[in-house]
Amino acid sequence: MSRFWKPGAERPQLLDDEEGGVIFFSAPSSAAGLYGYANLERQRQRLPVYKFRTAILYLVEKHATSIVVGETGSGKTTQIPQYLKEAGWAEGGRVIACTQPRRLAVQSVASRVAEEMGVKLGEEVGYTIRFEDVTNPGVTVIKFLTDGVLLREMMDDPLLTKYSVIMVDEAHERSLSTDTLFQRRRPDLRLIISSATIEAKSMSAFFSSSKKRPIQVPGDHIPEAVPAIISVEGKGFPVEIHYSEESFSNYEPAGDILVFLTGQDDIEAAVRLLMEDGQAPESRSSGLLILPLYSGLPRAEQDLVFSPTPKGKRKVIISTNIAETSLTLEGVVYVVDSGFSKQRFYNPISDIENLVVAPISKASARQRAGRAGRVRPGKCFRLYTEEYFVKEMPNEGIPEMQRSNLVSCVIQLKSLGIDNILGFDWISPPAPESMIRALEVLYSLGVLDDDAKLTTLLDPMISKMILSANEYGCSEEVITIAAVLSIQSIWVSMRGAQRELDDVKLRFAAAEGDHITYLNIYKGFLNSGKSPQWCHKNFINYQAMKKVLEIREQLIKLLKRLGMILKSCEKDTLAIRKAIVAGFFAHACRLETFGQNGMYKTLRSSQEVHIHPSSVLFRVNPKWVIYNSIVSTDRQYMRHVLAIDPSWLTEAAPHFYQLQKPYPAAY
Ligand code: CDP
Ligand code: MG
Numbered sequence: 223m224s225r226f227w228k229p230g231a232e233r234p235q236l237l238d239d240e241e242g243g244v245i246f247f248s249a250p251s252s253a254a255g256l257y258g259y260a261n262l263e264r265q266r267q268r269l270p271v272y273k274f275r276t277a278i279l280y281l282v283e284k285h286a287t288s289i290v291v292g293e294t295g296s297g298k299t300t301q302i303p304q305y306l307k308e309a310g311w312a313e314g315g316r317v318i319a320c321t322q323p324r325r326l327a328v329q330s331v332a333s334r335v336a337e338e339m340g341v342k343l344g345e346e347v348g349y350t351i352r353f354e355d356v357t358n359p360g361v362t363v364i365k366f367l368t369d370g371v372l373l374r375e376m377m378d379d380p381l382l383t384k385y386s387v388i389m390v391d392e393a394h395e396r397s398l399s400t401d402t403l404f405q406r407r408r409p410d411l412r413l414i415i416s417s418a419t420i421e422a423k424s425m426s427a428f429f430s431s432s433k434k435r436p437i438q439v440p441g442d443h444i445p446e447a448v449p450a451i452i453s454v455e456g457k458g459f460p461v462e463i464h465y466s467e468e469s470f471s472n473y474e475p476a477g478d479i480l481v482f483l484t485g486q487d488d489i490e491a492a493v494r495l496l497m498e499d500g501q502a503p504e505s506r507s508s509g510l511l512i513l514p515l516y517s518g519l520p521r522a523e524q525d526l527v528f529s530p531t532p533k534g535k536r537k538v539i540i541s542t543n544i545a546e547t548s549l550t551l552e553g554v555v556y557v558v559d560s561g562f563s564k565q566r567f568y569n570p571i572s573d574i575e576n577l578v579v580a581p582i583s584k585a586s587a588r589q590r591a592g593r594a595g596r597v598r599p600g601k602c603f604r605l606y607t608e609e610y611f612v613k614e615m616p617n618e619g620i621p622e623m624q625r626s627n628l629v630s631c632v633i634q635l636k637s638l639g640i641d642n643i644l645g646f647d648w649i650s651p652p653a654p655e656s657m658i659r660a661l662e663v664l665y666s667l668g669v670l671d672d673d674a675k676l677t678t679l680l681d682p683m684i685s686k687m688i689l690s691a692n693e694y695g696c697s698e699e700v701i702t703i704a705a706v707l708s709i710q711s712i713w714v715s716m717r718g719a720q721r722e723l724d725d726v727k728l729r730f731a732a733a734e735g736d737h738i739t740y741l742n743i744y745k746g747f748l749n750s751g752k753s754p755q756w757c758h759k760n761f762i763n764y765q766a767m768k769k770v771l772e773i774r775e776q777l778i779k780l781l782k783r784l785g786m787i788l789k790s791c792e793k794d795t796l797a798i799r800k801a802i803v804a805g806f807f808a809h810a811c812r813l814e815t816f817g818q819n820g821m822y823k824t825l826r827s828s829q830e831v832h833i834h835p836s837s838v839l840f841r842v843n844p845k846w847v848i849y850n851s852i853v854s855t856d857r858q859y860m861r862h863v864l865a866i867d868p869s870w871l872t873e874a875a876p877h878f879y880q881l882q883k884p885y886p887a888a889y
Pocket of ligand 1: 269292293294295296297298299300301330331334528547549550552
């Protein structure tokens with residue numbers, strides 16, 4: 223039985239008071255006066271969530287899981303982590319984490335919280351997204367991150383020992399990572415699930431089920447397993463809904479406009495149209511400041527969206543569903559809802575995953591409309607009929623879990639030590655066909671062994687590369703490459719002797735890149751009779767080479783079991799390179815600036831990356847490359863780099879490069 227807290231109370235009142243005798247936990251310090259930013263501080267206290275500060279802190283103290291529901295803009299994301307810090311949850315080197323489903327939201331809320339706390343971003347308040355870690359370990363106490371990044375941290379540290387509280391924000395989005403995060407965990411770790419439209423009861427029921435309870439150990443500090451739910455009152459204003467029959471040729475009074483379209487392409491096209499219109503004399507768009515908003519938007523353009531609207535202008539923000547809940551946009555009075563968003567769908571029968579434009583749910587439509595009532599009564603223009611809304615729109619969206627390729631999800635669960643995948647207690651169970659399909663794929667790839675345990679080859683990209691090698695007739699070579707890629711490094715660590723190592727590398731270096739270089743090394747090793755002396759002379763780690771032989775043997779067994787015949791392509795490196803691209807097409811990059819160690823951009827997300835100094839291509843800088851992995855130090859470095867021809871990308875993955883980011887026709 224879970225408890226519900228009545229909104230609006232200064233102190234929490236138990237609605238479902240079976241036990242009674244509640245002791246209130248009060249925060250040790252009053253927030254007022256702690257900061258020099260009196261104005262910001264006053265703003266903080268005006269947020270709806272402020273009234274519930276004590277209640278929230280009390281719940282988090284007492285319960286392993288607390289669920290906070292409150293309208294967008296009520297202050298959940300920016301305030302709760304600060305309350306927790308003020309109440310001592312960051313003492314003793316512990317960190318408060320707050321996850322967001324989107325990178326852009328992570329950056330934006332982290333900057334806001336740093337500003338409110340009067341600290342530099344990356345110090346007490348930091349954030350981590352893929353390819354960008356703006357934290358200072360030991361100093362950062364409030365950390366915003368994408369749930370994907372947290373999940374990855376969980377692979378190395380399943381108990382997430384450095385965190386005291388994890389707030390899984392925007393839980394209604396039900397991303398794959400969020401759903402996977404709701405697992406058994408450290409008994410003292412507090413989980414806060416927060417969201418604007420979450421189905422609180424079903425979440426609560428889920429956490430009450432015995433399997434999800436943290437293991438109960440006697441002791442004072444163990445929180446109750448039964449989740450608590452609190453609803454924080456929003457301060458929305460009424461929004462008039464207009465359906466498409468009505469003409470809305472004039473929207474007179476001032477106020478920004480938020481338009482929901484589906485994806486970057488649509489948004490850019492709409493922005494262009496409106497800008498062109500704005501240049502025409504007597505155009506109605508001339509007083510408009512037209513701004514796009516989507517995940518991959520460069521930082522400077524993001525900032526424009528959040529900065530105040532200039533006097534006499536009206537902002538028109540054309541956005542994906544990112545503005546639905548993740549981001550708060552001040553000043554929006556009009557919302558235009560196209561009724562569509564881009565969603566990932568997986569067809570387990572054809573085994574194809576697509577990003578498709580699909581109708582949104584009623585919950586999303588209401589959420590979109592709500593964006594118009596932030597500062598005063600607003601209007602929402604729905605580009606669909608009322609009949610469609612009432613009769614045809616689904617009530618809730620389909621959780622990502624039920625519309626995704628589960629291959630990587632299964633791998634993640636397995637690597638977290640959760641082996642009984644089919645009997646697993648999901649919040650929204652995926653379709654059995656998808657699950658079985660994922661397991662089949664993983665068996666056939668050799669990622670799972672006979673006991674359904676993970677084998678060393680857990681990387682689906684490597685698996686794909688090997689399967690393709692079978693088609694290209696170069697499996698002999700490619701399994702050698704796979705074996706080398708699956709170990710740390712085949713070189714002896716050479717601190718201080720970089721020059722010598724570089725000279726040695728030249729003996730084996732192939733113009734095609736690292737993968738082919740590894741083949742040369744492997745050949746040399748075999749020709750030497752697998753000699754430790756040969757390894758020593760060439761700065762190659764003998765133990766690593768023995769491991770390569772071992773993994774290779776495993777792979778050969780596996781391929782035989784799958785009925786594949788090992789085949790060598792002799793000197794045809796083209797076949798090998800195409801097989802590699804077939805596995806790693808998603809890791810393609812294009813050279814952007816030439817020079818000593820030129821800058822590349824990933825095709826998928828336009829991230830800046832460089833070739834790692836350990837690569838044979840470090841000084842070569844081919845125009846197009848793919849990489850195996852990224853290491854981040856002062857920069858993002860690509861490891862294991864191969865020069866490619868861009869036409870191989872579309873050949874290997876036409877759906878991927880058409881849907882995500884087609885490379886310019888000029889190449
Ligand atoms: O998470 P929730 O939607 O409940 O609210 P929030 O993101 O914590 O936002 C609370 C308040 O902080 C809103 O009134 C926003 O206007 C403000 N905020 C801001 O000014 N800049 C940001 N980057 C984020 C929030
Ligand atoms: Mg939020």
